[in-house]
Structures are given as structure tokens and as C-alpha cells.
Amino acid sequence: MEDLKGRQLVVPLQHLVAYPETLFESRESILLDKDFRCQRCGSTVDKKENALPRQVFFCSECQEFGKITSDCRLVYAKVSEEKHSFREVAFTWVGTLTETQSIIARQLQKNYQQKTSTLLWAVTGSGKTEMIFPTIHLALSQGGRVCVTSPRIDVCRELYPRVVEAFQAEQVLLLYGESTEKYRYTDLTICTTHQMLHFYQAFDLIIVDEIDAFPYEGNPVLQFALKNALKPSGQLIYLTATPPNQLLEEVKDSFAIEKSPLRFHQRPLIEPECLWYNHWGKAGDTSFYFKKFYRKVLELLKDNHVLVFCPSIAFMEKLTRRTQKQFALGGVESVSSMDEVRAEKVQKMREQAYQVLFSTTILERGVTFENISVIVIGANHPVYTKSALVQIAGRVDRKGAFRRGRVIFFHNQKTRDIRQACREIKSMNQLAKAWLDE
């Protein structure tokens, strides 16, 4: 029973007897009024397309989370109405916050106390995760239930060990689509935004890291599920380095917006070098077109390892093979969303096992590698939105001593996104300077 607090199950009517009303609540799965709306994902159910015999309807939008039909109910365990009990929560994080981080961290706590949700607009490498720890601690200490979520699995995997380290005495559950760990009730949960569909009014605090990332951004199902998973009295904290205008518009009246332009180490963001590369698209085809890329890789390798972003898997594979031929001793790899050993490769890059790692946009955010420079080959390709470019540039010089990390945008057309990304990085650097000069 305890395990089902805030968890929602799809239960066929004939099985409802197993969930007594004294312990469980339930609600309609699909509203059969004029709206015909699925209560798990918020999508409209098509009366013709989604009809089964005997006036039963199903939702096709969220069926990957388990079949849902109108002759089922969404069942969840009652959460006690009584006030939360305060408890002792060990905060075992050993780091310290910089002065700027402390200011933001205190502000986040204050907003939470005052029941105000917050959008934290913090530049890449500002140590967003550390800044949310005190608010997590506060919420847990007040007997609250906390979820840290992100649209990206990689981000969740990266967050997990850091949160566990900061709250060593807590049970922390990591949930995502392919995770093998069985669901159980915990006060602290880390999961992908997809997992929100399995919760109902469960959390007092939901922190969404990389709120602007695919697939959450522009996805009404995930946005609906997130709001459903929050208790009516709960608060949200959105974290992003690159908030889309639409999001800023959406939260401007209801959220506090905090800006943090300073990186953890207080050095400015690395401003991209935009370099013309006429035939970058053929760089993997012949040594003639490859030369320019290869020369730059060798130049960057003198100071750092190199992470190369490619706009497509096919292009990346060709370029990887050609590069591997040049490195007799190995140390050149590639990784994409199709890669089964992707997590292992990311870990190896963290351990600095590769000299050059090729990647699609999957590594554009959420990961920290030390001592790297970055090349975006084909920065004018449409997959590289302004946000993606700002995020990618933000991979460089995140921690450790300054190692002359560089950001190269190879392009054969200076798109609006390239220009906006460069402008945004510059303007955050100016704001940071103003903070430091204060």
C-alpha cells in the first residue's frame, strides 16, 4: 500500500475490489464528456478512431505506458491529509557553494518556503545541481516528497550519484524507461519526465533539470503529466541554461525567475570561434575535404581531448572511420542514441580514455568532461538550434584548472541560430562581469 502513495495504476473495473476505498482513491481514466480527454496524459481521444466495442474508448497517445481504456479507473493510494511531520535529514554533501551560488540557493529555499515556484536561468557550468541541494534538504526535512526529473536519461544518470552522495542516508530511486529497478516508494526520486505519467499528486517539490530539452519541450503530454504529478500545494523548480521564449512567457506571472550568469569557477563562458568550412558535409568522404577538420583536431589535441558534434549518425560514422585510420594507437570512438554501450562510452570519456569522441546531439547537455575542446561540424545544420549551440559550447571549461579549452563552430552559412547563440553567450559573460565588479 505504502508503495502506491502517489503512484497511479490503470485498473479494470472488475478488479477494483482489490483496492478498497478506505485505502485507495480512483478517478476516471478517460472522461467521456464532451471533451473525451485521457486523464493520464491529457490528450483528446478520438471518438471514431479510438473506439472499441460496447462504447469503450482507448487513448493511443500514452499507450506505451500501458493500455488505458475508458472501462478502467486510475487508482492511487490515499495520501494522508495531515500535516507533514518534520524529520532529521542528513545532508552529506561535502562541497561548498561559492558566494553567488549561496545567494541563489538561499533564494530558491526562500521561494519554496513562500510557496512560489522558480525558474532558475543559470549558465552552463554554474553548478545548478549544487544550488538545489539546500532546497531538497529543506523539503525533505519538512516531511515532503521530492522528485528530480529531466527529459534526458543521460542527465538523470549523471544526477543520480551526485544526489545519492549529498543525501547518503536517504533511499533514492532512479527510474527511467529501460531501468530494471523495481518501483518502490521513496521520499527522493530521480526519473525521466516520461515517468511522471505514473504519478498523481505525489510530490511536494519537483525539480525539472534541462526543462528546455527534447522531448519535454513542446510536448503537451509530458507537460500535462508533470503538473499531475505535483501535489496541489506543491512547488516546481525549473532549471535551464537556455530557456525558450515561450517558457519565459508562460511562467512570467506565476514563477520567480532567478538568473545566474556566473560559472562555478567564475571564469567566463568560452565564446565560440565560427570558422568557415565550405564542404564540411564531405569531410568524411575524401582526404582532401577531411584535411581541414583533421588539422584542427590535431591543434586542439595539444591542450585537450576533443569532443566532435555531428549532425547525423551516418555522417558521424564516416568521419569517425576516417579519423580512426589516422590514429594507429586508437582512442577515437563515436557514440549516438543508437549505441547500446552508450553509457559505458560516456563513462570512458569521463575517465579521459578517448582522445577524440564523436557524438550526435545526445551529449549536447547534462554531461561534464574535464579537459575538452569541442568542435561542431556543420553548425549551420538545422539540428543545431540556438539552445543546442549554447549548450554544446557550455561543455567546455566546466571544471578543474583552465586548460585553454576551445569551441569551434565549423559552418558554411552563418545561420540565425549561430548568431543568436554567440550573442547570448557574450551577453551572459557581460552580465557575469557586472556581477563580479559589484
Ligand SMILES: [Zn+2]
Ligand atoms: Zn493518454
